[in-house]
Amino acid sequence: MSENQTILNALLKISRISNQKQKDFQTKLHLIIHEIAGCMNTGRASIILKKGNKYLEVAASTIPGLVGHKIPIDGESPSAWVIKNKKTLYVKDHDDKNHPCNRFDNYRKDAFLIAPVLVDNRAVGVISITEKIGTDLFSQEEQEGFVLIASQILGALENHRLTESLRKSKHELKKKNTELQKLEKLRTELFNMLVHDLKGPISEVIANLDILTYTVKDEENLDYINSAQSASDTLYRMVADLLDIARLEEGKVPIVAEKLKPDDLIVEAVSRIHGLAGIKKINLVPQVNADTGKINIEGDRELLMRVLQNLLTNAIDHSPSGETIKLGCRYTDGEFLQIYVLDNGPGVPPEYKEAIFEKYIQVSKKRDGRTYTTGLGLTFCKLAVEAHQGKIYVESDGKKGSCFTFLLPISP
Numbered sequence: 203m204s205e206n207q208t209i210l211n212a213l214l215k216i217s218r219i220s221n222q223k224q225k226d227f228q229t230k231l232h233l234i235i236h237e238i239a240g241c242m243n244t245g246r247a248s249i250i251l252k253k254g255n256k257y258l259e260v261a262a263s264t265i266p267g268l269v270g271h272k273i274p275i276d277g278e279s280p281s282a283w284v285i286k287n288k289k290t291l292y293v294k295d296h297d298d299k300n301h302p303c304n305r306f307d308n309y310r311k312d313a314f315l316i317a318p319v320l321v322d323n324r325a326v327g328v329i330s331i332t333e334k335i336g337t338d339l340f341s342q343e344e345q346e347g348f349v350l351i352a353s354q355i356l357g358a359l360e361n362h363r364l365t366e367s368l369r370k371s372k373h374e375l376k377k378k379n380t381e382l383q384k385l386e387k388l389r390t391e392l393f394n395m396l397v398h399d400l401k402g403p404i405s406e407v408i409a410n411l412d413i414l415t416y417t418v419k420d421e422e423n424l425d426y427i428n429s430a431q432s433a434s435d436t437l438y439r440m441v442a443d444l445l446d447i448a449r450l451e452e453g454k455v456p457i458v459a460e461k462l463k464p465d466d467l468i469v470e471a472v473s474r475i476h477g478l479a480g481i482k483k484i485n486l487v488p489q490v491n492a493d494t495g496k497i498n499i500e501g502d503r504e505l506l507m508r509v510l511q512n513l514l515t516n517a518i519d520h521s522p523s524g525e526t527i528k529l530g531c532r533y534t535d536g537e538f539l540q541i542y543v544l545d546n547g548p549g550v551p552p553e554y555k556e557a558i559f560e561k562y563i564q565v566s567k568k569r570d571g572r573t574y575t576t577g578l579g580l581t582f583c584k585l586a587v588e589a590h591q592g593k594i595y596v597e598s599d600g601k602k603g604s605c606f607t608f609l610l611p612i613s614p
Contacts (some may be wrong), residue, residue, distance in 0.1 A: 206343065206347070208241055209241065209343075209351065212240075212351060213354055215237050216237055217354065219233045219234055220354075231249050231261050231262035232262050234262070234355065235247050235262040238351055240336075242315075242347075243334060243335045244331045244332060244334050244335065244346060245330045245332075245334075245335060246264055246265060246332045246333045247262070247264050247329070247332075248263040248265075248330045249267060249328075250273065250281050250328050250330060251319075251326060252275070252285065256274065257272045257275060258274075258327070259271070260272075260273075261327070280293070284316045284317070285325045288323070288325050289318065290349055291315055292314075292316075293312070294312060294313045294338075295345035311332060312338055313332065313334055313340060314331070314332035314545070315332070315345060316328050316329070317349050317352035319352055320353075328352075329351070329355060331348065340451055340570065367475065369422070372384070372535070400441050404437055404438045404441060405438070407434050408438060411427055411434060415431070426513065432477070439508075439515070443512070443581070444612075446508075446585075447561070449584060450585035450586065450589060451585065455505075457589055458502045458503075458504075459500050461498045462498065462499050462503060463497075464531045465490040467503075467507060468530065469488050469490070469491060469533060470527065471514060472488045474507070474555070478515065478518055479527070482518060484518055484521055484523065484524070484525055485526045485527070486514070486527050486529065487527070487528045491543065498612070498613040499539055499610045499611070500611070500613040502590070505586045506588075506590070506610075508586070509583045510529070510543075512579035512582060513579075513583060513606050515579060516529065517543050517545035517606070520548060521545050521547045524547070525546045525547075526546065527546075528543070528545075529543050536612070537611065538592075538609040538610065539612050540607055540609055541605045541608055542607040543607065544605045549600045555595070558580055558596065559584040560581060587609075587610070590610055591612045592608055594606070594607070595607060595608075
């Protein structure tokens, strides 16, 4: 068999060894180095890898006693020279004064050949062969074939590196994911507990303020009480929104569906928010018509009522005193009903039209330097509407006025 054919066969075998998933890295190196020794017809062969920046370590060898042996990189050994210079070193005569390094004293023959193992032009190790059986020299073809084999070792080393890197990354990711899940569970439980416990004291404040409205006759003091009632109602809605957002996100809010008349919902929502609108002297105008009066929708009455209340409250908060807010509904394509809240507030900048439905978003208006907080009400609206298989969005030129609209399927 020709030397070229021998090299080719060795490369095929090394490739197969590298791709054997059931064998570990050390076993692969052991099999590869014995394949190299057989191919190159040598008594000794070793794979030597870098261990940090100070040492090389024999990872596999035809001489088992050499495995684990360390070689200083800053020394004058042949392997250290190859690592530092990234070049193949061939010495055929022990007395040759031209080779740039000192060989091991325990070599029994003169000729030895060492090639670097390169990864992205970075030397990660070397392969060394010596004690050629028969003639004590390596032909040009053997030298070229050996360099080719050294490059093939890269496959085994790179596969091992990638496998180890993937295993470590997977382990770290799993560990961090477990920790995050524990923290998230703890955060959610603590959050729900705190928010739930807030409802009791707030309800008590609201009840006592309601009692005061019947006992206090002085108009000025009644104004203070009404203002406190309004703030308490807002705080209660925020707490309710926090709880329901968490439950909606987890899919734990059951939809108590019933047939509803959209015009009735609109009229009731306006009546519930009438007092809050009166404080800012805002006029609420329900827009109902004969066509929509014949339509039924199917949904959870309380959830949809809170959606309307939140949209109206949001419009009141951002509308100047004395403005008008319209609430109505209309047909779309026969399958969905549009319910809208139209105000004359500062408008929503185009870049915030989707973001305002996310939690804790604040919209800054460069024109007047003010910041408008959407809070949690719009987030609740989005989740509640989507739970009804609907969609919510806002239309605004970003200068003045907004129209918040949500679509609900029409019930047959």
